[in-house]
Amino acid sequence: MDQKTMKKLVESISNTVKNFKKSEVECLIRLFHSLVERANVRLNNFGLDRNAFRAILHSVFGMTDDMLMNRVFFAFDKDNDNCINAKEWVKGLSVFLRGTFEEKLKFCFEVYYLNGDGYISQEEIFDMLKNSLHQQSSEEETDEGIKELVDITLKKMDYDNDGKISFADFEKAVKKDKLLLEVFGPCLPEAKVECQQLKLVKGTF
């Protein structure tokens, strides 16, 4: 990519993403391109597809849960074209690495509600928590345990008692106890990783 297009891209992204300095944005774009090149030699595509992105989430940010990584992918992919472009990449990372509490709150909620109705439903919670208990003696028992866990979560977070968690519910609960930010599974880089990545952004490029 030549200097000019690069500058333009940086300029346009910087207008929307406030958490990074311009130089940092440039670094991230370069990083993005190198990652795209590595992943898409064959496809000649201008973006990261889901598999490539998941690989990055796993290797760089230490995430392991496939389902959640998918959901993070969808949260990154704002225009729903199954592919993350440079802008989405920088934007997503700005929440990932420098996000304020509010931004992270929003991001997590987006990751957790999947069907797009703006609520996290009981079934979705069950889905997300179904691997959270170590295998007990029988499948039934484990299911029972998870159901109870779902009830506990709803009891804790569903303030308006409608059997699902709205953004307002989520916000209220998380503000009361920040530990609940990633209540249904890790979808943000760990604090440790976060620090390393920040250094990466600053230093390496």
Next chain:
Amino acid sequence: MKVGMLLKQLDLHLLNHSLKHISLQICLNPTTVKNDIELLKHFSGKGEQTVLESIDYTSDYEFSNGCRAPPWRQIHGEICYVLVKPHDVETLCVTCSAEGVFLNGGKTEDEGEINYERKSEIYKDLVTFLKEKSAKFSENMSKQDIRFTEEWKKENEEPKEIPKKEEADALPKAFLASSKNILEKNQINFGKTQMTKRLEPSLNWKATVDFKEHKSLLRDTQEEKHGGRLERAGPPVSPGRAQLVRKSAEKIEEILSDSSSENEEDEEPPDHRQEANADLPSEYWQIQKLVKYLKGGNQTATVIALCSMKDFNLAQETCQLAIRDVGGLEVLINLLDTDEVKCKIGSLKILKEISHNPQIRRNIVDLGGLPIMVNILDSPHKSLKCLAAETIANVAKFRRARRAVRHHGGITKLVALLDCAQSSAEPAQSSLYDARDVEVARCGALALWSCSKSYANKEAIRKAGGIPLLAHLLKTSHENMLIPVVGTLQECASEENYRAAIKAERIIENLVKNLNSENEQLQEHCAMAIYQCAEDKETRDLVRLHGGLKPLASLLNNTDNKERLAAVTGAIWKCSISKENVTKFREYKAIETLVGLLTDQPEEVLVNVVGALGECCQEYENRVLVRKCGGIQPLVNLLVGINQTLLVNVTKAVGACAVEPESMMIIDRLDGVRLLWSLLKNPHPDVKASAAWALCPCIQNAKDAGEMVRCFVGGLELIVNLLKSDNKEVLASVCAAITNIAKDQENLAVITDHGVVPLLSKLANTNNDKLRRHLAEAISRCCMWGRNRVAFGEYKAVAPLVRYLKSNDANVHRATAQALYQLSEDADNCITMHENGAVKLLLGMVGSPDQDLQEAAAGCISNIRRLALATEKARYT
């Protein structure tokens, strides 16, 4: 008429009823204690299963009344002393008395005497006491309980055939007695019926058949319930009570018939833990469920469980103990050892809350929680550090925990936390991070405050460089921060090293500044720290120079907060040791206020107020002031107290006032001298000495002092006998008092009759300059009567006196020279002095600038010389 009779009946009924009540609360007697001990012996020995390692009486001799305590202790109600060696703590020396069981001062190694003073709270019996002191004991005791119960059940299957066997067997007795404990705890009617049911086998089966059936049915349910409870610690056992219970059982039978219909609801468990469960089972089960998720869930499930556990009222003991009882503590502590930051935070948040409970603190330490928390202090995660430090602050409230923190290097790490506020000053986004760093430092200070209650930790904090950091933090203006910082400093200021450092680090300045804060707790700790540090003269001056005296004086006017008042008066006391400070205090009208505080205040305040007045009254103007404010009456009134420190201060203050003849009149009128004199009988040497010192100005300034002193029956004999004391301060003060008493010829005659001369002579071989001085003065006074001069010679007091002249203290020289001058009137004494080289020493003192010394030395030399001349003359003629 009828109504009257009914009322009378009701009265009788009530009386009987309450009598039965009272008869159940019988205090310990020798038999019960003996039985208790015999039974415990039965279950003691080496090995894991026994309840104790050993239990023994201190004395083999048993008096006819069953007591083993010596007769003079029996009048205090004490029955015997027992040496108990539990598995997990050191040997306890225990007093069993009629009031209950408590820890005494222990057996002293050398003499084998027991220090009878009470060192712990009183427990109602030996088993309760041991349960409190030894965790191992209560654990094993509960195991034993199960055994008791099993056997008891077996026997219950055929109670009708062998009711006698019951009595022969100690174990069921034990269990019966335990039901009595339940009863005592509950103090309600229901409990009685329950007990009676259990007592059933030992009753005489007078009851009708269907009554029996009814009861056996009840018993079944009882057993069922009981079986469920046995998993946890069983009820305490005090077997010795069995007989008593049996006696009262028949009385209770009556009540049984009244209330047997209600007895389904009476299952009140004796143990605290069970009580908790029975009250709030829902919370208990919910917590148990959550702990299950902690055990079997991944990070996500764990965090959810932790968060919802936090929603319980963790300040409530029920929840605290529920968490422990379902094994939650182990899991929470294990979580601290994982890599999951969120789990650690969640777990610490809970531990922080529940560690307000003393039992939980001990459990956390037992489970090895402290080393892990100490490690977390190294974490880069700030909120983790904070939580760990706060939890440590809660847990380290007892000695073993504080030691554990130190042994795992916690002190150094905590001190390092204090450093955060400084190092983070440079980065760009400081505002946000700054607040968090301050928080870290605050939590560190909080933990250090808890830890600083033990001596070794104070040392460790100092060695880790904590003082400069604390001094730095003291400059901040966050009240939350200042309180733990000043608290730590105040705690540590008990050590000399710290006081020096506090002076060097210019901490006093900031302490004074914070005296002006709005926060009462902060004021209190600042005043307390000043109180600790103001033993040192320079510090006292610093307090004045930084303007600390004024706020102290004005804080005196607010008397509602007694803790703060105690700290403030303490600071004033210590500061008023310096004369300049006293002048300031007078300026601020603090002395009047102090006099006003002499009444209606708690002892801690009084001690300090009186101490301050004692210092202030060293000056003439203040003495007048105290008299004019009516301070003498309350001071004299305080002479009848029992608090040792208070008495020392009061006697000093009264003594200081007595220097003024006018005040002396008031003291005399209020019978203050007699009160002082009776304090000579006080067991504490400090009080004795202080009282004797106070008597000196009293005798000097009282009108007709000789007559006054003679009036105290046995008083002179008492004071002469105090010369047998082995406390140097007492001896010196008594010598001084005797010097004053001996000014009156008649009194001198009396004390001579009481043998003052040999007693004084015996003291002559001392190296203590204070004693030497007053002893020499007393000797020189006592020479003025009869053949006392000769007697001092006979009792060999002269030669040691001569050696006093080699002392470095000018006061000793003067007093000794005067004594020698008096003694030299006797020829034999002159010879002794000469033999001991007195002449040369005295010759040197003739040139002293001190006129009295000059005169006495010269007089003594002239006496010696004259004798020599006379002898020579006699030889040649």
